[in-house]
Amino acid sequence: MRPLIDWLSGPAEPRRFPYSTVLREFHRTGKHFVERSTLVLLDDARRVAASQATGSGDAATWQLTAFLDIALDKWDGRYDYCSYLALRLLRLPCGAADPTPAAAVAVGRQARDRLLVRLVADTLAFEMAAATHSTGFLPRQRPGPAVVVKRCRLGVRAVAAALDRLGVAEAIGTGNPVTAAADLHGIARDLALSGDPSLRLTMLPVHVTHDEYLFIRMLQAYECLFAGVAEELRAAVAALTGDAPGAAADRLGYACDLLRSAGPLFSLLATMQPESFRTFRQYTEGASAIQSRSYKLIESLCRTPEADRLDSVAYQSVPEIQARVRGGQPTIEETYRSAVSDGRLTGTDNGRVARRMAAFAGALTQWRRTHLRVAVRMLGSRSGTGYTEGTPYLAAVSAAPVFTGTVGDSPTADPDGRRGA
Numbered sequence: 001m002r003p004l005i006d007w008l009s010g011p012a013e014p015r016r017f018p019y020s021t022v023l024r025e026f027h028r029t030g031k032h033f034v035e036r037s038t039l040v041l042l043d044d045a046r047r048v049a050a051s052q053a054t055g056s057g058d059a060a061t062w063q064l065t066a067f068l069d070i071a072l073d074k075w076d077g078r079y080d081y082c083s084y085l086a087l088r089l090l091r092l093p094c095g096a097a098d099p100t101p102a103a104a105v106a107v108g109r110q111a112r113d114r115l116l117v118r119l120v121a122d123t124l125a126f127e128m129a130a131a132t133h134s135t136g137f138l139p140r141q142r143p144g145p146a147v148v149v150k151r152c153r154l155g156v157r158a159v160a161a162a163l164d165r166l167g168v169a170e171a172i173g174t175g176n177p178v179t180a181a182a183d184l185h186g187i188a189r190d191l192a193l194s195g196d197p198s199l200r201l202t203m204l205p206v207h208v209t210h211d212e213y214l215f216i217r218m219l220q221a222y223e224c225l226f227a228g229v230a231e232e233l234r235a236a237v238a239a240l241t242g243d244a245p246g247a248a249a250d251r252l253g254y255a256c257d258l259l260r261s262a263g264p265l266f267s268l269l270a271t272m273q274p275e276s277f278r279t280f281r282q283y284t285e286g287a288s289a290i291q292s293r294s295y296k297l298i299e300s301l302c303r304t305p306e307a308d309r310l311d312s313v314a315y316q317s318v319p320e321i322q323a324r325v326r327g328g329q330p331t332i333e334e335t336y337r338s339a340v341s342d343g344r345l346t347g348t349d350n351g352r353v354a355r356r357m358a359a360f361a362g363a364l365t366q367w368r369r370t371h372l373r374v375a376v377r378m379l380g381s382r383s384g385t386g387y388t389e390g391t392p393y394l395a396a397v398s399a400a401p402v403f404t405g406t407v408g409d410s411p412t413a414d415p416d417g418r419r420g421a
């Protein structure tokens, strides 16, 4: 750790922080096993960075502070889902202080599409590097060549819709999945926005098992999608309370498309080797997607959760969302009903909104069922890392209706998952 000691004994400029040295050290053992002497030095670095943050508050200081918070989560005893996934560095929602949504709808949507593509492209690049022995990172339990090809195929498919929206789909070759994944990697290089932290800072596995890379990136990718879905639902609620409630249909339709088109991400995750998952999850206790803020925001924007759910570990794990719901957060279900009963939403517009609500409910229910299937495959009867009994919890929550009363939750409400007229 000589470069870190040198950095600390000099002017300690955030811009010159020896990230590569620190990452190498973390990757050598996994975050769970990093040596105490390294963590003490990083703690010192954090103190220095924090003192500089009050003075200048520039981008380099922000990045270093965020990185050190993620690197030192276990040391501090506050390791959780947000820090495991480095959500702050990815500028994804992870606490009370959310990133401000972009002023223009298209800008926010595009930023999330770019991030999604970069995350998946990076995953596949790692798979290909490991397959060709050009990286020594996460050497344990590497998958065979057939699995790597399958991962490339599914990964490229999972981002097809985002690539289309970004207008770069044609740059991906059809045919050989490995070549297509290499094309994707090439495209993704140009998709980072200026000031985006490098993705390598957002990959701090707890162990040295190959498939933890896939696991982390897939969770990050879903967090990116959930943030987008939550944004659309929030806008749908705003539309339903205003003068043009019919506009909610488009926002619901977009949210539905986001969830559906990302289906292959779960297929990709399902290629994870269950024994690899069981190896690294020994060190992920306390980090569970039950702490996903965006997911609970989605659920609670659809309808207000029942009191027993709101009081349970499901919402205790996301206190700021629990507080919002208790504070009377408006929901789609409730604002839709008001818009109809006030006579603001009638005829064709009413039909379109109702159909898109049903389609969205179908997409979310489908997501829950797929999640349950993957969890059963990976976890069996073991308990979850979020202090639930595991898959029985998921089975119960996946049967809960997305909306009650007004529109059905059955995916058959819109059998093809198509947007309504």
Ligand code: HEM
Binding pocket: 218, 219, 222, 223, 269, 277, 288, 289, 290, 291, 292, 295, 314, 371, 374, 375, 376, 378, 379, 383, 384, 385, 386, 387, 388, 389, 390, 391, 393, 394, 397
């Ligand atoms: C190996 C794959 C996975 C397994 C074994 C798994 C397992 C579980 C378990 C057991 C829970 C219950 C809470 C707990 O005790 O931890 C849970 C909750 C949850 N998981 Fe997963 N999960 C997996 C992948 C994913 C992925 C890729 C996502 C996408 C972000 C995700 C999102 C969620 C969410 C949002 C919850 C909270 C559900 C709720 O509270 O209603 N999971 N998962």
